[in-house]
Amino acid sequence: MSEAPVLLVTGGSRGIGAAVSKLAARQGWRVAVNYASNKAAADAVVDAISADGGEALAVRADVGNADDIVSMFETVDRHFGRLDGLVNNAGIVDVAQRVDEMSVDRIERMMRVNVTGSILCAAEAVRRMSRKHGGSGGAIVNISSMAVIIGSPSQYVDYAASKAAIDTFTIGLAREIATEGVRVNAIRPGIIDTDIHASGGLADRARDMAPNIPMQRPGTAEEVADAVLYLLSPAASYVTGSILNVSGGR
Ligand code: NAP
Numbered sequence: 001m002s003e004a005p006v007l008l009v010t011g012g013s014r015g016i017g018a019a020v021s022k023l024a025a026r027q028g029w030r031v032a033v034n035y036a037s038n039k040a041a042a043d044a045v046v047d048a049i050s051a052d053g054g055e056a057l058a059v060r061a062d063v064g065n066a067d068d069i070v071s072m073f074e075t076v077d078r079h080f081g082r083l084d085g086l087v088n089n090a091g092i093v094d095v096a097q098r099v100d101e102m103s104v105d106r107i108e109r110m111m112r113v114n115v116t117g118s119i120l121c122a123a124e125a126v127r128r129m130s131r132k133h134g135g136s137g138g139a140i141v142n143i144s145s146m147a148v149i150i151g152s153p154s155q156y157v158d159y160a161a162s163k164a165a166i167d168t169f170t171i172g173l174a175r176e177i178a179t180e181g182v183r184v185n186a187i188r189p190g191i192i193d194t195d196i197h198a199s200g201g202l203a204d205r206a207r208d209m210a211p212n213i214p215m216q217r218p219g220t221a222e223e224v225a226d227a228v229l230y231l232l233s234p235a236a237s238y239v240t241g242s243i244l245n246v247s248g249g250r
Helices: 015-026 039-051 066-080 104-129 157-176 221-232
Strands: 006-009 030-035 056-060 085-088 138-143 182-189 243-246
Touching (some): 006 066, 030 066, 039 056, 066 104, 138 157, 138 221, 157 182, 157 243
Parallel strands (some): 006 030, 030 056
C-alpha cells in the first residue's frame, strides 16, 4: 500500500481548490477532491492528476451539511486509510447587497457553509491527525479572505464577517492543538481570477478591481496554491496560527 500522505481539499473541483489539488498531487500528496454539485469539474481534476501520474478521488459533500461532512471523511478513511492534511477551501459569496437588504436565509447559509462547515471539517481532521487521538500529525490550511480587512461594504459584509470568523478560528485551533503535531494556518487571498465572482453576479470583478490592487492585477489560483502548499509542507514546521496575505499588496 502506498505510503504517500493524503490531503483532503474541500471545494477542490474548481478555482483555488482545483489548483491546490493539482499542485499537491505534483508534490507527492494523494488527494481527495471534494465538490458540492459539479461532478464533471471534480472528475476533470482527478483525471488531470491521474494523467500526471498522481492519485486522486472525487468525493461529493456539501460542507453546509454536517452528515455530508461525516460521510466525506469516512469515504477518505475507506479509500486512503489515512489523513495528513486538510485544506478548508470550500466557500461561497452571494449577490451584492447592503446588510439592511439581506435575508436571514442568506446570512445563515453563508455562515453554515463558510464557518460551520470549516469548523466541522477541521474537527474531523483533528480526530484523525492529532497525536492526542492516536494520529501521526498533520496540517490544516483554512482559506480566509482579504475581505476580513476590507469588510466588503455594499457587496457582502456577511461574507467578510464569515471569513473573520475563520481567522479567529485558525488562531484558536492552532494554539489548542499546538502540542499535538497538527499545525493550523490560514491564507487570505486578495482578488483571485476564479468563477466565484460570477457566482456573486459580478463576472468581471477580478478584472475590474485591478486598478485597486497595488500590483494592478488579480492573482491566479496557482499563486494561492503555492502558498497553501508551503504551509502544508515541512518547510513550515514552526509556523502555526499564522495568517498569510496573498493579495498583490492589497
Ligand atoms: P469557486 O471558483 O467559486 O470554487 C468554489 C469551489 O467550492 C468549487 O469547487 C465548489 O464545488 C466548492 N463548493 C462551493 N460550495 C460548496 C459546498 N457547500 N460544499 C462543498 N464544496 C462547495 O471559488 P474560489 O474563488 O476558488 O474560492 C475558494 C475559496 O477561496 C473560498 O473559500 C473563497 O471564499 C476564498 N477566496 C476567494 C477569493 C477570490 O477572489 N476568488 C478571494 C478571497 C478568498 P462545485 O464545483 O461542486 O460547485
